[in-house]
Every structure is written in structure tokens, then in C-alpha cells.
Amino acid sequence: MAEPTLTRNNRLYGHLRGPHCLDTFLCIFAGSRGRAFIVLFTRNIAPSIKSIYVTSENGTQINIATSPNLDSGIKNQTDKSLVIPSNKRFLIPTDMELLSFKKEVKSIWIETSEDAFIISRDEFKNGYSVGSTTHIPLRKLSTSYVVITTDPEYGSKSQIAVAAIEDNTTISITFRMKKNHFLDINGEFFYNGEVFKLPLSRFETYLIEHDADLTGTVIESDLPIATFSGNDCNTLNKKGGCDHLKEQIPPVSSVDRAYIVPPNSPDIDTCIRITAIEPTNFTFNIDGFERLMTLDGLDSYDLDIASNESCTIESTRPILVTSFSLHSKTSELGDPSMVIVPGVNQYLDYYKIVVPSGYDYNYVSIMIKESSKNSLQINESGILPNVIFDQNVLVGNTKYSVRSINVTEGELTASSVDGERFGLMFAGVKDFNSYGFSGNSLLV
Structure with missing residues (x-):
């Protein structure tokens, strides 16, 4: 072929x-x-x-x-x-x-x-x-990325993977290591802040692994590339088992400044990581508790929300927001999953997606302007199935509806009759297992 x-x-x-x-x-x-x-x-x-x-x-x-x-x-x-x-x-x-x-x-x-x-x-x-x-999509790939991983447990690794689209592509990786452990790349040692240069040709790939959290590592290239990061396997709240974490990372040119993070699923908390691309001030609000924070460029801040809470985040500069599902505190359900959260300027007005099979519970979270929530249709029906979470939040002066619904496996369409854009995040759980992904993570 x-x-x-x-x-x-x-x-x-x-x-x-x-x-x-x-x-x-x-x-x-x-x-x-x-x-x-x-x-x-x-x-x-x-x-x-x-x-x-x-x-x-x-x-x-x-x-x-x-x-x-x-x-x-x-x-x-x-x-x-x-x-x-x-x-x-x-x-x-x-x-x-x-x-x-x-x-x-x-x-x-x-x-x-x-x-x-x-x-x-x-x-x-x-x-x-x-x-x-x-x-x-390849048309959205670019030349600058910021990596998101988690702190590996003993024996596990954080991961960065890159792929070239064209021949004669030069990639520069500036490492940011939460633990200042050196990284041995084929006998050459790299420390925090040092740069690894990598030439790749079309179809070529390269995977880096480390025993430290590499969040904030910067990847730059002279031609557009695809970038992935995560962990080979990790547990995040010392409960349950470890799970493989991976996300294709959006380029910094597609990162937003305002986010709504829904809860993951009933009885399962969510860890939220906020990562600054450059120095920024941001506020987060959880059920009326608001806090103003400052981050230096490439620094991160972590916070948790319960299964009955959502969180809004607004920043003066673009930030990456990542959601990590945790293992249940009261049952065997769930384990870590990793999702790049869509910003409010990354919402679309139509999605068609397959809900995976093999899970006890599948959930879809919808973030839409409250004034348009009644125009939302799931599988061409305005009646939402089994709403398990419903809350209104403010982003700026705009009120948004945040709802999570229980859905069945198979093909799912979501649209708004009035053309209003909305965010969509998927999650599924069974004993010692979970998945998560978003409907979009790019500025539109």
C-alpha cells in the first residue's frame, strides 16, 4: 500500500x-x-x-x-x-x-x-x-509542546514519545524533572534544564522514559511533529492498581485560558493538574470556594475534587489542564486515567464518538452555556438519560451547566439544536479499571 x-x-x-x-x-x-x-x-x-x-x-x-x-x-x-x-x-x-x-x-x-x-x-x-x-489531526500539529506526566511509583516510568512527519526534522527536548535525577540516554547523562537534540525522519519515532515526573518538559522542533506523554503505569492515590496513562499532547498554540472540569464518576475523586506555559495568575473555584494562584512558566499546581464537585479555572495566560481519575475510596471501581481537559474555547457543537464496550458504567460529562442546555441532544433526543450530576457554574460572567449522564456502549452523537458549542468528556469504570478521553482539546 x-x-x-x-x-x-x-x-x-x-x-x-x-x-x-x-x-x-x-x-x-x-x-x-x-x-x-x-x-x-x-x-x-x-x-x-x-x-x-x-x-x-x-x-x-x-x-x-x-x-x-x-x-x-x-x-x-x-x-x-x-x-x-x-x-x-x-x-x-x-x-x-x-x-x-x-x-x-x-x-x-x-x-x-x-x-x-x-x-x-x-x-x-x-x-x-x-x-x-x-x-x-495532522493539520493541527505544530512545533512546540509542553509535556504532562505523573510522578512514577517505584519501578514505573514517565514517558515522552515523538514522531516526525517529514524527513530531516530536528527535535529539541528541554528536560524538567521533578526529581533532579539524571536521565541516561544511551550513555549520555542529562539533568534538569539540559537539552537533548534528536534528528528524525518521516515515520520515525522515539520514546523516552524516566523515574521522575517530566511535567513541564518542553519539546520544540523545526517542523511539525506529533507528541505523546504519560506513564507506563501508575497509581495516583495509593489505592487500587496501576494503570497505563497516555495522551496526545496539544501544541501550545492550541491551549486555552478558561476551563470547566467535571467530576469523573460517582464515588471517584478527580485530581486536576494545572500547568503554566508561561508565568500566569489563575483562579480556581470549587463550589464557591475561590482561590487566586500564581505559577511560574512550566510549573504545575495539583488539586482534587470529589465526585459531587466541579471546578472552574480561569487564567491570564494559556494553561494546560489535565484530569486524572482516581480509584474509589469505598469500592473496587476505577483506577487512574488521564485526560486533557477541553477549554471553553475548544468546545464544538457536534460530536460523534464510540463509547467503548466492556465497562460496568460509562459516563459523558457535558459543559454548555446554561441558556442553551435545553437545546442539547444526545443520540437525537432532547431527553438526557440518567443524569447523575447537575450543577451550574460561572466562567467570567457566563453561567454554564455541567451535567454528567450514564450512557450505554456503542455509537453516540451529541449536538445542540441552536448551534451553541459545548464540551464533552467521556469516562468509564469497572473493578480496577477506568478510561477517559475528551471530545476535543484544540482551539477552534
Whole structure:
């Protein structure tokens, strides 16, 4: 099968034109929907099932391609070209998992004829850990990123993974280590604040792992790249088991300044990490308790909310906000999951997404202006199923409705009749397992 055809000549890195974007308005405002993506699977601590879920509005031609230099046996299992009617799950060979500190050709390129939404999942074969992420269209990728990980428990690792889109790409990684432990990269030692330079070619990937929290590490490149970060496996509140954490990180050019963080699910608390791109003042508000904070550039602040609370965050400068689900304090439900929270300027007015199967409970959280909440439709119905959380919050002078609902597995559409944009976050739990992902994490 031929390599993906998108190149800089047809404006891959701006808003697509020509046959890849017949409707300019949709291409500019589609958020995480797009027609070309890169998927990576970072190293997991145990054998895992790797899946890619593709959802389109009315069906699409899909091409899945890997490097011509990839082992032919793995390539033949991965590469595909077919028409899907609405959504499809693709199983990916375990050998596509990245190895640390090694240049490999393990990026998976996906190209569709119509706009699509893509998530990937990496789940232990025993079902007790899963990492998932929403993928970012290639047209939204850029050259500057800030990493989010968590402090690894003994024996586990934080992770950074990058993939080049073009040949002769130079990547510079400026490390920020919560513990000033040196990082050994093939015999060369790096300390906090030091820079690792990495040349990569098209299809090439590289995975870095460390026993320290790497949040605030800066990744810059001379050409657009895809960046992922998280942990091979971690527990965050010393309860339950460890879970694989991974997110495709949005470029700093797509980061917002105002956020609403919903609770994760009943009886499960949420840890929120606020990471400054540059020095900033911000306020957070939890049930009327408001606090003003200051962060230096690349610093982070963590706070927790209970399952009956939501949190608003407003900053003078762009910030990254990450939500981490925790294990239940009173049952065996849940375990850590990691989600980049959508900012209020990253909301869309339409989503079509597959809710994964195999979970005891699946939840969707909706953040919409209170004046438009009655225009919201789930699966073309204005009657929301099983509302388990309902609260109004203020962002600036605007009142928002924050609701969480219980939904069943399978295809889900969400839209607003009046065209108002809204945020969407997904979560699911079962014993010692949870997943989470957002409907969009990019400025529109």
C-alpha cells in the first residue's frame, strides 16, 4: 500500500485545501475531527491489546499505512485500505509498541476521505489497565509542546514519545524533572534544564522514559511533529492498581485560558493538574470556594475534587489542564486515567464518538452555556438519560451547566439544536479499571 499522500504542498500544516477539504469552514472549525492522523503506542508494562477506533459521519474510505522500512510481517498486519460505514475498531499488532531510547519506524498513519474522529486504546489482556487518548489531526500539529506526566511509583516510568512527519526534522527536548535525577540516554547523562537534540525522519519515532515526573518538559522542533506523554503505569492515590496513562499532547498554540472540569464518576475523586506555559495568575473555584494562584512558566499546581464537585479555572495566560481519575475510596471501581481537559474555547457543537464496550458504567460529562442546555441532544433526543450530576457554574460572567449522564456502549452523537458549542468528556469504570478521553482539546 502506498504511503499517505498528504504533504506540505497541499497545506498539511495549515487548513487543508483541495480534495482533502471541500468545505473550508468545516476544516477550520472541526477541532479533533480531521482526515489525517498519526497514532503511536507507548510501552506498556504488560502484554496489551492495542485498538484504534475510527468514527465518521456517513462512512469513509480509510487508509492505514506504516513505514516501507517496517518489518514486512508487522506491516502486513497493520496496513489496510477499506470503506467503513460509520465506525470501526482496528486491532494493531503488539509489536507496534515503542521501545525506549531507540529510533524506530512505528508511527501509524491514518488518512480518511471524510472527516473522522479517532481514539486509541491500549488495554491489558487481563482487563485491569487501559490507556486511551483522543488523536489530533495532522493539520493541527505544530512545533512546540509542553509535556504532562505523573510522578512514577517505584519501578514505573514517565514517558515522552515523538514522531516526525517529514524527513530531516530536528527535535529539541528541554528536560524538567521533578526529581533532579539524571536521565541516561544511551550513555549520555542529562539533568534538569539540559537539552537533548534528536534528528528524525518521516515515520520515525522515539520514546523516552524516566523515574521522575517530566511535567513541564518542553519539546520544540523545526517542523511539525506529533507528541505523546504519560506513564507506563501508575497509581495516583495509593489505592487500587496501576494503570497505563497516555495522551496526545496539544501544541501550545492550541491551549486555552478558561476551563470547566467535571467530576469523573460517582464515588471517584478527580485530581486536576494545572500547568503554566508561561508565568500566569489563575483562579480556581470549587463550589464557591475561590482561590487566586500564581505559577511560574512550566510549573504545575495539583488539586482534587470529589465526585459531587466541579471546578472552574480561569487564567491570564494559556494553561494546560489535565484530569486524572482516581480509584474509589469505598469500592473496587476505577483506577487512574488521564485526560486533557477541553477549554471553553475548544468546545464544538457536534460530536460523534464510540463509547467503548466492556465497562460496568460509562459516563459523558457535558459543559454548555446554561441558556442553551435545553437545546442539547444526545443520540437525537432532547431527553438526557440518567443524569447523575447537575450543577451550574460561572466562567467570567457566563453561567454554564455541567451535567454528567450514564450512557450505554456503542455509537453516540451529541449536538445542540441552536448551534451553541459545548464540551464533552467521556469516562468509564469497572473493578480496577477506568478510561477517559475528551471530545476535543484544540482551539477552534
